[in-house]
Each structure stands twice: as C-alpha cells, then as structure tokens.
Amino acid sequence: MSPNAPPARPRLAEHVLARRHLIGEEEIIVLHDLRTGQLLQLGGREWGLLAVADGTRDVEGIVLAAAREGAHARVRAVEDFFAELHTAGLLAAEDAVEAAAPPGAVEAAAPPGAVEAAAPPGAVEAAAPPGAVEAAAPPGAVEAAMDERARRDRPIEVLPDFSLHCDGRGSCCRLYASVIFDPEEAARARALRPDVLGGGARHERAFTPERGAWPCAASAVALRDGRCAYLEGGGRCSLHAIGGPEAKPLGCRIFPVSYLDDGESVRVSVAVECACVLASVGRPAGAPLLDPRLRVLGDLDERVHVAELPExxxxxxxxxxxxxxxxxxxxxxxxxxxxxxxxxxxxxxxxxxxxxxxxxxxxxxxxxxxxxxxxxxxxxxxxxxxxxxxxxxxxxxxxxxxxxxxxxxxxxxxxxxxxxxxxxxxxxxxxxxxxxxxxxxxxxxxxxxxxxxxxxxxxxxxxxxxxxxxxxxxxxxxxxxxxxxxxxxxxxxxxxxxxxxxxxxxxxxxxxxxxx
Known part of the structure; x- marks a missing residue:
C-alpha cells in the first residue's frame, strides 16, 4: 500500500472528537481535530459511514454496514471520502498508538472536574487462578505501592470561605463543546427522557463517542444551538427536574469544582467559569464545594479526575x-x-x-x-x-x-x-x-x-x-x-x-x- 494511501480498514483517529449539533432543525456532525484545531462539518450520511468504520471493515464492508443503518453510498464515493479524511490527518494509522494533543490545542472541552470513564466490570484485573504461584514483584513495585497508599491518605484542602449559589439558569450547560456521560449515566438519561432526539430507542441518536467514532467508555451528548440536549428552555436541567441531582452526569454534579494533588494535599478549588461562582463571592450559606465527610483522597469517587502537580x-x-x-x-x-x-x-x-x-x-x-x-x-x-x-x-x-x-x-x-x-x-x-x-x-x-x-x-x-x-x-x-x-x-x-x-x-x- 502506498504510504499516502488511507488505511485499508479505516477508523477515525482518537485525537478527533465528533460532536452532534442541531442548529434549528438541521442536524450536523462537527469533527474537532485536537492537534490542529481544524473543524470539519459532516452530514448525516457521512457520519453514518464513519460510525461503522471501526478499523475492522474494509471499504466494501463499510458500505454494506452503513446501508443496513440507512446510509447508502457507492464504493468509489466512500473511497474518496476516506481519502480526504486521511489527507486531513483525521484517520488513525493502522496499529498506531496516538500521542496526546499538544498544549494549546483546541479542545471540545468538558466542564472542569471532568470525569474519567471507569473501566467496564471485570476489565481491571485478569486474576490468577486459586493456588497459582505469583511472580516476584518487579524492582520498585513495593515502593510504588507504598507511595500510592500514602497518596490515597493525602488530606483534602478545600478552598476556604466559599460556598456556591447556583442560579439554575444553565449558563454552564450552554457553553461547553462536550458534556460527557458514562454508559450508566447515558442509559439513565435516555430512560428519564426517551423523547430527547429519540434517544430512548437508540443511544446513537442522542450521543456520539467521547473520542473517535466507534462506541467507547464515555459519550458526548448532542447539543441543540450549543445547549445540552437535556436542557429545558428556561435553563433547567430536565434530568435534574425529573430524577433529582443524582440523575445528572457526575461531571455536571461536581462542576465547577477542580481537584489537584500538589504532593502535600489535594487542593479542592473552583473554576471561575460560571457567573454563579463570582455571584457567590461574599454570600454565606451556599452549597459546599465538597461533602465535609470526605477528608482524604481515598474518600473521593474513583471516577473524579484528580490532576497531579509535577515534581x-x-x-x-x-x-x-x-x-x-x-x-x-x-x-x-x-x-x-x-x-x-x-x-x-x-x-x-x-x-x-x-x-x-x-x-x-x-x-x-x-x-x-x-x-x-x-x-x-x-x-x-x-x-x-x-x-x-x-x-x-x-x-x-x-x-x-x-x-x-x-x-x-x-x-x-x-x-x-x-x-x-x-x-x-x-x-x-x-x-x-x-x-x-x-x-x-x-x-x-x-x-x-x-x-x-x-x-x-x-x-x-x-x-x-x-x-x-x-x-x-x-x-x-x-x-x-x-x-x-x-x-x-x-x-x-x-x-x-x-x-x-x-x-x-x-x-x-x-x-x-x-x-x-
């Protein structure tokens, strides 16, 4: 295969974020290239092709799979489409491990405190059978385990003299290019509001994968005129209104709180990215940034992303x-x-x-x-x-x-x-x-x-x-x-x-x- 030819079994690169937008009644998919900041707009038929291009199908297989989903196209047209994506650097190289996006890359960002998707059940450990002889720990493993235990005992230090008063107008739900749901959160949202974009019947109508085009551990909700699809006209979260605060994704529940381990403590602060934060300054009796019963890092929900300050x-x-x-x-x-x-x-x-x-x-x-x-x-x-x-x-x-x-x-x-x-x-x-x-x-x-x-x-x-x-x-x-x-x-x-x-x-x- 020519080095300039697209992969025989193409798939969207993981440094590309696909986001569904509804502008009035028109539906489009926007691809965000994290490495270059490039934006590419697709229609529903093109997205139908990408959505079945999972890296296991050649072009003919993609055409057949897309046709079953109602996205019909000719083989030659599909070859040209993937050649254009390859030229733009939007396809994953075969068997390649992608590097992270560089600092300053344009991100379709999630709110601060973004939640890392948990591994599926059973994926964490491939356990040895009972009675199996365990291999000796590699050099440094004991020290690393001790360091991790010490880190889990790191005390939490919450920003003092501040509590949050949310105005319920949903400004934060109208500004971010990605609102991330894990699989359980997405299923709950679709059950509570099956009418939203017909997502009750089909997950892919209300969500796109967090990265790439093939289903992964987390999904980004579709946006209507830049607003989360589950946001009501008055700015209220419909998931919150029906199911209470626990019905929202964890990232939304903890927004605008941020967590950072600086080697001495876990600093719990607030991102000044919402009008409510500054409007809360000097106002007592608001909601605490963190449940006061959570005192050390190990007390936090494992899905909460805690950044680390470098040495x-x-x-x-x-x-x-x-x-x-x-x-x-x-x-x-x-x-x-x-x-x-x-x-x-x-x-x-x-x-x-x-x-x-x-x-x-x-x-x-x-x-x-x-x-x-x-x-x-x-x-x-x-x-x-x-x-x-x-x-x-x-x-x-x-x-x-x-x-x-x-x-x-x-x-x-x-x-x-x-x-x-x-x-x-x-x-x-x-x-x-x-x-x-x-x-x-x-x-x-x-x-x-x-x-x-x-x-x-x-x-x-x-x-x-x-x-x-x-x-x-x-x-x-x-x-x-x-x-x-x-x-x-x-x-x-x-x-x-x-x-x-x-x-x-x-x-x-x-x-x-x-x-x-």
Whole structure:
C-alpha cells in the first residue's frame, strides 16, 4: 500500500472528537481535530459511514454496514471520502498508538472536574487462578505501592470561605463543546427522557463517542444551538427536574469544582467559569464545594479526575523550581496584601518572577506595582483578538445565532479589538476595576487550585491572567453596544475564563510566548 494511501480498514483517529449539533432543525456532525484545531462539518450520511468504520471493515464492508443503518453510498464515493479524511490527518494509522494533543490545542472541552470513564466490570484485573504461584514483584513495585497508599491518605484542602449559589439558569450547560456521560449515566438519561432526539430507542441518536467514532467508555451528548440536549428552555436541567441531582452526569454534579494533588494535599478549588461562582463571592450559606465527610483522597469517587502537580514546574521560560517551592510561594502570594489594581500587580509580578524566580521579595512587586504599560499589553491583546476572530468566523459557518459560544467569541473579539486603540486602553487602565473583590477571589481560587500552571511557564501565565482581567473589564461596554442581555453577561470574567479554556482561545498566549 502506498504510504499516502488511507488505511485499508479505516477508523477515525482518537485525537478527533465528533460532536452532534442541531442548529434549528438541521442536524450536523462537527469533527474537532485536537492537534490542529481544524473543524470539519459532516452530514448525516457521512457520519453514518464513519460510525461503522471501526478499523475492522474494509471499504466494501463499510458500505454494506452503513446501508443496513440507512446510509447508502457507492464504493468509489466512500473511497474518496476516506481519502480526504486521511489527507486531513483525521484517520488513525493502522496499529498506531496516538500521542496526546499538544498544549494549546483546541479542545471540545468538558466542564472542569471532568470525569474519567471507569473501566467496564471485570476489565481491571485478569486474576490468577486459586493456588497459582505469583511472580516476584518487579524492582520498585513495593515502593510504588507504598507511595500510592500514602497518596490515597493525602488530606483534602478545600478552598476556604466559599460556598456556591447556583442560579439554575444553565449558563454552564450552554457553553461547553462536550458534556460527557458514562454508559450508566447515558442509559439513565435516555430512560428519564426517551423523547430527547429519540434517544430512548437508540443511544446513537442522542450521543456520539467521547473520542473517535466507534462506541467507547464515555459519550458526548448532542447539543441543540450549543445547549445540552437535556436542557429545558428556561435553563433547567430536565434530568435534574425529573430524577433529582443524582440523575445528572457526575461531571455536571461536581462542576465547577477542580481537584489537584500538589504532593502535600489535594487542593479542592473552583473554576471561575460560571457567573454563579463570582455571584457567590461574599454570600454565606451556599452549597459546599465538597461533602465535609470526605477528608482524604481515598474518600473521593474513583471516577473524579484528580490532576497531579509535577515534581518540577516551569516558573519562567527555561527555569524550573521544585514543586514544594511553588506550593510555598503560592501560599505566600495568596496571603499577600492585594494591589490596588490586580491586573497591574500580576503583570509586575511576572517580571519579578523572571528576574528572581520564587524568591520572597518578588511579592513586593505584586503588592506595589507600577501602572500597566499599554505597549506591553498590545501584543497580547492583538493575539487574543486574532484567535477570537478566527473562532467567530469558523463558528459563523455552522453555529446558530442563538449559540452562546458563538456570541461570546464575537464579544471577546470585539473587546480585544477595541483595546487595540492606545487611547481607549489607557483610559480603561486608569479606571478602577468595578468589582475588585471578585477579581481578588479569581486569583485566590486560581492559586488554591494551582490553576496558573499548564501550557505556559508561571511568569507568562501571570501576564495571561492580567490580560483576561483587562478584557473582562472592557466587555460591559461591548454588551451595552450590542444590547446583550444573556445571564452569562452578568459576570464578564467568568465568560472570558470559560471561553478561553473550552473553545481554545487560550492558545493565544502560547502564540505570544512562542513569539517572544
């Protein structure tokens, strides 16, 4: 076979996410390539072909299997279709193990606290028969087992002085490109609401596989105008309304909570990606982030994803520090006196970290920063505008005008473009933040959950967060200009945070870093 020819038995690559969208009454499948950010729109017939291409069938077998499901096509047309997918890099190489998507790749993201699908019963162990002689443990196995036991006993440290008041408007259910259900959750949803897209009779009418095209351990629900298909018109979850909170997928139940093991404790924090989070700041008697009876890592549901902080972290380009140093520094920063302008404080702190690492005296630059320089912000704002404008153009080709993600990309692009005017930017920077207490909470939650660490070194992540604050301050003027009244507009910072993570806009900062 020619090296440029598609696999004889094709299947969709696992770095490609297939998501079903309903725009009005039109149904389409959008393929998201996590490696490149490419989007490809398919119709129902093309998806019917992909859905039966499981890597065991050749093209003729795919044609026969698809015909049984009502997707009829000629062999030559199907060969051309898979050749196009292969050229676009969307098919899995035969017998290949795929690498993870690189940092900054565009993701069809799930809400934070995303749940890892459990292995099917019996899949975990291939047990030895009774009386079998056990092989000696490999070198290091005992130590690894002891480390795992110690990790399970790691204490849980919940973000203090915060409880959540959910407004029940479903903003979070209207913004994310993937809402993930495990098999049991999907079956329960279809039983409670069999009328939703006819999913009661056929799983594949309401769901697509989490990755690739062939059924796997988890599924993504179809979206109607960007909303979870199980969301009612008033913003209420119909699964919750009928079956109570336990009827929702675990990822939805724990949203917006995040979990991270930093080697000393499991930090339980909150992602500031929903208006409800910032609206809850300073309000007592809300729902706790975690049941207080859960005290150590081993108490958590095994399906909850607990991220781990690496042993060493990049604090500036090419400079790393030990995890324990970062944890101590993070605690000192959380306890430091907040500056009068948080965005200026973060930008100034970034320069100090690049000059001095995690030395204690770097915090003085944070507490007493100079004014933000519009020229220093300009390349960051230009890159964010380019990324958001690109997303807006791509979304306009297939997303509904009622889709919150499409509107939000447009608003962010407009705000970043407006701030390209040096005079307007200077005027914004000279105006005090309207809600400084919510900006301070934003940083406190990020520090507690170590959410500043990811694709970027810490110093660049600090600048990125300053840019997000500045753009969120500009958004109310954009909302007023276009007459936006969506509930998600009540907290612009939360909208910026959700869009940057969930729709790949955060890759703008990687582009700025690469250009430095």
């Amino acid at each position: 060493r972290v990049e604090v500036a380009p090419g400079v790393t520090a030990a995890r324990a140093e970062l944890v101590a520094w993070s605690r000192r920063l959380a306890a430091a006196a907040p500056p009068s302008d948080l965005a200026a404080g973060l930008f100034s702190l970034a320069a100090a970290v690049e000059a001095r690492g995690l030395a204690a005296d770097t915090l003085a630059r944070y507490e007493r920063p100079g004014p933000l320089d519009p020229a220093a912000l300009a390349p960051w704002l230009a890159a964010l505008h380019a990324r958001a404008a690109r997303r807006e153009r791509e979304d306009a080709a297939w997303r509904s005008e009622r889709d919150l993600a499409r509107m939000a990309a447009r608003w962010i692009a407009a705000a970043a473009a407006a701030l390209g005017d040096p005079e307007l930017l200077a005027a914004l920077l000279s105006t005090p933040a309207e809600r400084p207490e919510r900006e301070r909470f934003y940083l406190r939650a990020a520090l507690h959950g170590h959410r500043l660490l990811g694709a970027l070194p810490l110093s660049l992540a600090l600048r990125d967060r300053a840019v997000r604050l500045v753009v969120s301050r500009a958004l109310p003027a954009i909302f007023a200009a276009v007459g936006a009244s969506d509930p998600a507009c009540a907290e612009p910072l939360a909208l910026v945070e959700a869009m940057l993570r969930a729709h790949g806009l955060d890759a703008y900062a990687v582009e700025v870093a690469d250009a430095r």
